[in-house]
Amino acid sequence: MDMAARPYRSVLYIPASKDRALEKARTLPVDAIIFDLEDAVAPAEKPGARDTLAAALASSYGNRTRIVRINGLDTEWGEADAKAAAAMDCDAILLPKVETAAQLDALAALAPGKPLWAMMETPKGMLAAAEIAAHPALKGFVMGTNDLAKELNSRFRADRLPMLSGLGLCLLAAKAHGVIIVDGVYNAFKDEDGLKAECEQGRDMGMDGKTLIHPAQIDIANTAFAPSDAEIDLAQRQIAAYEETVAQGGGVAVVDGKIVENLHVETARKTLAKAEAIAALAE
Template identity: 45%
Template sequence: MIVRPRRSALYLPASNARAIEKARRLPCDVVILDLEDAVAPEAKVAARAQAVAAVRDGGFGARELVVRVNGLGTPWGADDLDALAAVRPDAVLVSKVDGADDVAAYRGQVVDGVALWAMVETARSVLRLEAIASAPGLGALVLGTNDLAKEMRARLDTERTAFGGMLAMTVAAARAFGLVVLDGVHNAIDDADGLARQCAQGAALGFDGKTLIHPSQIAACNAAYSPAADEVAWARRIVDAFDGQEGVGVIRVDGRMVERLHLGEARALLDVVAMLDARDEPTQPSPRA
């Protein structure tokens, strides 16, 4: 499994050519071209053509390119998937997934070599997290807190008071089955303090990153989800300590017992740091440092 940074995942309407062009220069880790919520029905076909052209033309560099398609139950979903099969984005993100059967239906329509990501944004999806996360062929869970709040009739405050358990359970389901997991968006674009609090909350819960709705949110998100300086130093000590210790399962590092599972985690973290360094982007210490 390739470990890559997914700290910031920016949604863009696939109908907005100017935004797509700008995204090729933005410091986000993931670009999500949206064919679903952000596009009006009368613009769906044109937006699909624009998304296909963007994937085909490339130019996004190290950014992961994902397309969120319309559901198979809509007039546009099947055509979205057919059109994307020819250009092969890094991943296809699907919405309103209620269970393993939905995952299987989409997996059958997404070509091999293209990752399948699923939104967790319905009450049923929360109740079936294990079944969804364990479904064959799934690569990531993406939390959709706006749709979830609407369906639950819950208040979506900055602290996500009504969603604490669901946030943790989504992370647990993803980790249990080796999936990437991204937090939901923060709606208030000008609320820098609220964004910072949500990023810190998501990072503490174990999310890999956060979905965003505006480029101004990228820097704070990248900072919150970048490996902290003390985490990087600890990972290097673990890797150094295990060097030349083949066949040894547990060693002592700085007075702490460290197992080989921690070695794997340390190497994965250092791989992420190396990828960030390769982009010539200074790795900003996380507020968790």
Template identity: 50%
Template sequence: MTAYRPRRSVLYMPGANERALEKAKTLDADALILDLEDSVSPDAKADGRARVCAAAASGEYGRREVTIRVNGLDTEWHADDIRAAAEAGPDAIVVPKVNSAAEVHEIEKSLEAAGAPDRTAIWAMVETPIAMLRAHDIAAASDRLTVLVMGTNDLAKELQAEHVPGRAPLLGGLSLALLAARATSKVILDGVYNDVKDLEGFAAECTQGRQFGFDGKTLIHPGQLETCNRVFAPSEEEVARSEKIIEAFEAATAEGRGVVTVDGRMIENLHVDQARRVLSVAAAIRDRG
């Protein structure tokens, strides 16, 4: 089993902004997406590409996971982005609007042809209705694909849906993508929250995402980091209860007892597995520093 890597907070950073790339070295994000797509204007694509790839190859981002979002497969910049990003060797290449397993195979072949190191994974953004319907095929297409990233803004646009508290119009798509990720043992990240001043609404959406089962959330502003890191981490109460469950289960096993209860509730193997996961997540976050 691959060791758990915290991806509670995954922050987009504009690739054309040198100050932003420098600032990212000090931010408490688990992962960074150095962006060559939406945040970079067409006339700045080449300069942004050089800047982002130099940053990704610098080794100056500490324990933060560093990824590069390239332009989409159907754009004139995609091939050059892939070649440059492969040479930079980031932790992952983030590809927008992945709609099929065939596109995953194309991305994988392009990375291999460009000499990308084995450690450079593929993160596939799923953000269209057809991607929701094909989410399992996309997630299962390659071992190199390790993360699904929800593109909720584009999904809402394609659905002709409104952005509303609770995200009711998106729940079907979110559920399909989550099922695909869990069926294929892939990480899945929730989409962005657009109103950077609405901290209460942002916290509620983080809580919803965690309750759904997302591993973390993509962010558009450093001011969202603290809330996101807190919500997607086990609380002290969860850690204490998990320790209590494991202690009780191990004691019962040692004594040959088949029935285990904690605080009046029956404990089964699935509860023990959940408790162990909570402790492994908490330990990974703690070790991350």
């Protein structure tokens, strides 16, 4: 399956140094995994984590997209991480705290040919989102809302008002350049209602999925970012009605009292394609 066409409803962080977590991840119904060499690994364990992760990735993770988050290239571990990840059987390398396209150039030089993803988690990163999204090797954005909140000195709000400017800038850049964008984590992993609300907000905004910190969050994210039965039914009826109208020489159909034009049909086809891609992952 083409990387851009894959679903990214649920994107789970897994510590790259933990054998048990790496093994369990093979059984979880996630669309993608971020194997973390950065925040989830203590400094003393970082060199060994590279070997542990390389060995784990040598065995199959099924249809799950495998993304390796390295340490920043301005750290003592970053360059070695990048070179190690370049040799791993992974789908992409994720660089933290990206603020310029030049940072991606540096990573691309260390890992030629590997698709790159960028953590968007600082004000400078948000303001440079269009430049970063336009990088030829860049395939995905991951929103780092915890770090962004720290940088902004913002307070937690259920409506995420302090985040909306940054999220919006990154969404615009991602959509303008055909880049995947997944929302930040929800820290209270036992708060299902809060997670559900934040997933719905992200989906309403146009996010492709949600990064997760605990397996208990997977089902809620998978449901929120998948087309619902009602959306699939509506998409099918919109396409059928529009095609019938066009066959009769018209250009605008009506479904459920609302007009259906070509742009609505394009959205409907994307909805059905996403549902099909999700079904294919489960095979």
